[in-house]
Amino acid sequence: MKGVILAAGRGSRLGDATDALPKPLMPVAGRTCIDFAVEALLAVVDEVIVVTGYRAHLIEDHLAREWPDAPLRTVRNPQLEAGNLTSLGAARPLVGDAAFILTNADHLFPADMYVRHFAPMGDAIAIACERERPVLPDEMKVIEESGRLTAISKTLPKYDGAYIGTTAVPASLRAAYWQAFDRVHAERDLATASVEMVLHQLAPDLATAPRVCWLSGLKWFEVDTPEDLAIAREGLSA
Template sequence: MNVTDAVILMAGTGSRLRGSTDTIAKPLIPIAGRPLISYAIDSFDQAGVKTVHAVVGPNGDELAAAVAPLLRPHMRFHAISNANWQKQNGVSLLTAAGNVRAPFFLAMGDHLFESSILDRLMAQTDVSCLNLAVDRKIDSIFDLDDAMKVRTQDNLIVAIGKKLENYDAIDTGIFLCPEIIFDYLRRSLKDDDCSLADGVRLMAAEGNALAVDIGEAWWQDVDTPEMLARAEEEATRLKR
């Protein structure tokens, strides 16, 4: 399968990480001497992505100017401004509608992950559904209370939410998305706002959301100073 496009959501302000720095945009925070976002870009390059779409919010022009040079010469960078950046991440993804070629990868601007996760997503044959990379190594999750929990039945997602009591996997924030995800997000809007989880929940209710186990692969959300310290320790897993 060829996946040519990827969307990275980086419209948030990263307020939970401000204990570590207040002078640099979250995707540019150095991890092992490199900007955090550069690791995701490298993984997308290894997966064959040609165009990276970055959804940006406040100071988006400055952030885009700093991120664009991190791409390989054969890759294209496209910044998408989200005027409603204070709303949830489902609204951020909706701003990419009409700009991206499906199926496309989706990742968060504050996540580190091994490129093998993208390989597992590309190995899926049903790209008409949403494919969400999930981690079943629940004991290894750094901040389980804040993690997005997932309940599955075979490879179908049947429930998703941070407050789920019964779950068997964790949402990694890495997706292979079909075009119809935008329709589901629009249907999920309440007061012109929605989260990605709202869209996934609606897709799951109609049997259109699949869980893809990442196996032994590593990923890390970098959302607090403690997570940043953990990421620094583990970043050697991510080889350029």
């Protein structure tokens, strides 16, 4: 099992704060955003792959300094203005034929995320979702039927909850996942193509439709804006 952390974007919604630091290195509760993702994944994977881009050397230096003995590799995505599908594409050669968990550097999950909250062990692609709180307009919304994903988009007028940026792909469905990835890569504008579009491609076929895992009692934070950063800092310093 490998872990993939998408950490290539600038984080422009944070404003001037990212002139000096990329979003994954924003300080929160005595550490940085990306440290939360690395720690959680290392509990369940054999290797972590971090995709860097904007100010890549700063992230690479941080990881080498703070996680010197961890099974961790970095790869750069040179397409900084493209959607995050290209970041996953950059990691693909390092993932190889392994099962993997995909997540984002700006999602601050607890250390037991993949042990206690989202621990898919079956033969289905699984996605982490929530439905116990109000869904914000900019979130990735999902519709499920009998536990399977039927639609995922930020613009769904009706939905069952929100996807929180984490997908687990078992070895048995690795080929199907990458086939769907290739279709999205070929058919969509890479400037806006996202990893969520791969899930949408997989949904119509019952054999590959991702399983929606509704998480309960998970305390986590997403850092997109200065307000998000302030909330994360306050919530994690308590």
